Amino acid sequence: MSQEVMERIGRIRGLDQAAIQASKLHISNLTVPPGSLGKLESMAIQLAGITGSVKPSFDHREVIIMAGDHGVCVEGISAFPQEVTPQMIHNFLAGGAAVNVLARQAGAEVVCVDIGVNSDLSHPDLLSRKIRYGTANMAQGPAMTYEEAEQSILVGMQVVEDAVKRGVQLFITGEMGIGNTTASSAVICALSSISVQDAVGRGTGIDDSRLLHKIGVVEQALKINAPDPRNPIDVLAKVGGLEIGGLVGVILGSAINGCPVIIDGFISSAAALLAKAICPASADYMIVSHASHEQGHRLLLQELGLRPVLELDLRIGEGTGGVLCLHLVDAACRIVSEMATFESAGVSGETKEQTK
Numbered sequence: 001m002s003q004e005v006m007e008r009i010g011r012i013r014g015l016d017q018a019a020i021q022a023s024k025l026h027i028s029n030l031t032v033p034p035g036s037l038g039k040l041e042s043m044a045i046q047l048a049g050i051t052g053s054v055k056p057s058f059d060h061r062e063v064i065i066m067a068g069d070h071g072v073c074v075e076g077i078s079a080f081p082q083e084v085t086p087q088m089i090h091n092f093l094a095g096g097a098a099v100n101v102l103a104r105q106a107g108a109e110v111v112c113v114d115i116g117v118n119s120d121l122s123h124p125d126l127l128s129r130k131i132r133y134g135t136a137n138m139a140q141g142p143a144m145t146y147e148e149a150e151q152s153i154l155v156g157m158q159v160v161e162d163a164v165k166r167g168v169q170l171f172i173t174g175e176m177g178i179g180n181t182t183a184s185s186a187v188i189c190a191l192s193s194i195s196v197q198d199a200v201g202r203g204t205g206i207d208d209s210r211l212l213h214k215i216g217v218v219e220q221a222l223k224i225n226a227p228d229p230r231n232p233i234d235v236l237a238k239v240g241g242l243e244i245g246g247l248v249g250v251i252l253g254s255a256i257n258g259c260p261v262i263i264d265g266f267i268s269s270a271a272a273l274l275a276k277a278i279c280p281a282s283a284d285y286m287i288v289s290h291a292s293h294e295q296g297h298r299l300l301l302q303e304l305g306l307r308p309v310l311e312l313d314l315r316i317g318e319g320t321g322g323v324l325c326l327h328l329v330d331a332a333c334r335i336v337s338e339m340a341t342f343e344s345a346g347v348s349g350e351t352k353e354q355t356k
């Protein structure tokens with residue numbers, strides 16, 4: 001791996017164990033039966049471990065939408081044409097996409113990065129970090145070079161670094177790239193024992209015959225490229241995507257900078273699996289927002305070893321589920337900072353189980 005990427009990964013630290021213990025103790029004193037706030041408690045404890053604070057808050061949060069195109073689209077694996085990628089970028093920049101609406105509701109900024117769209121784009125609010133004009137067709141050969149894959153991770157890390165300098169404290173992964181459920185399926189099959197049949201789903205809504213074809217395309221891409229399961233960069237280069245690599249960088253970059261990162265749907269989770277393969281400690285910084293309706297996402301999350309917070313039958317990506325999860329992250333933060341303790345509220349904290 002390149003020096004620049006390696007040096008940054010070396011800065012990832014384990015969670016603050018003292019803060020985790022302090023958070024557990026604080027939560028045990030709140031006026032609810034022990035453990036009764038479920039995932040809100042585990043989130044609050046994780047956030048304490050990440051930030052070192054028992055009462056964290058995240059006023060400044062950003063969805064990073066990594067956008068890239070996929071050469072494999074020529075195989076006819078999506079229900080939509082490649083032109084939709086740049087068209088949706090204009091929609092994000094105009095504030096009209098689903099993720100924009102949900103981000104406004106949750107008080108998050110949306111940042112869009114062109115890391116590999118197959119057309120020229122220019123807009124004052126677009127971050128232009130193009131590495132190449134889309135990937136090559138992975139059904140015929142590697143999607144990109146090893147160096148380009150490393151570069152995509154570095155771009156994601158640098159986008160996070162710049163945002164942290166502006167005061168951003170929490171990141172949400174988002175993506176846009178027609179064809180990227182195909183690349184994500186190939187990535188997870190290359191990294192795990194999940195079968196192609198189980199990993200490949202309908203993406204934007206393909207019919208049964210196209211689904212069978214998509215399975216064949218992923219099988220072919222894995223066969224001709226033979227990605228090395230022990231080398232996540234090789235997997236990303238051969239069967240991944242530029243926006244997937246960018247998200248690996250966003251996830252690792254969040255961990256490097258001590259920030260929580262909310263993982264959105266199927267594509268973001270494939271990036272998370274790559275990030276964990278590169279640096280297992282990065283998983284401590286991840287919050288998996290939701291279980292997507294996309295076939296294979298549940299198995300992917302099992303592989304990642306993380307439980308989703310929500311289940312809303314979303315199957316869109318963009319960062320939509322990630323932003324919705326933000327409301328629950330805020331809820332967890334408010335619980336630990338605003339709730340009364342047994343002592344302050346004069347409520348008896350001893351359970352009958354304890355007094356028996």
Ligand SMILES: Cc1cc2ncn([C@H]3O[C@H](COP(=O)(O)O)[C@@H](O)[C@H]3O)c2cc1C
Nearest residue numbers: 078080175176177178179180181203204317
């Ligand atoms: C209008 C539109 C908006 C989207 N927003 C996210 N995606 C999602 O769909 C794409 C992946 O599905 P597939 O692999 O089947 O092409 C990605 O761009 C993903 O972000 C969209 C797709 C469309 C058509």
Ligand SMILES: O=C(O)c1cccnc1
Nearest residue numbers: 265266267292315316317
């Ligand atoms: O879960 C996702 O992220 C997803 C599912 C289908 C299409 N695009 C994204």
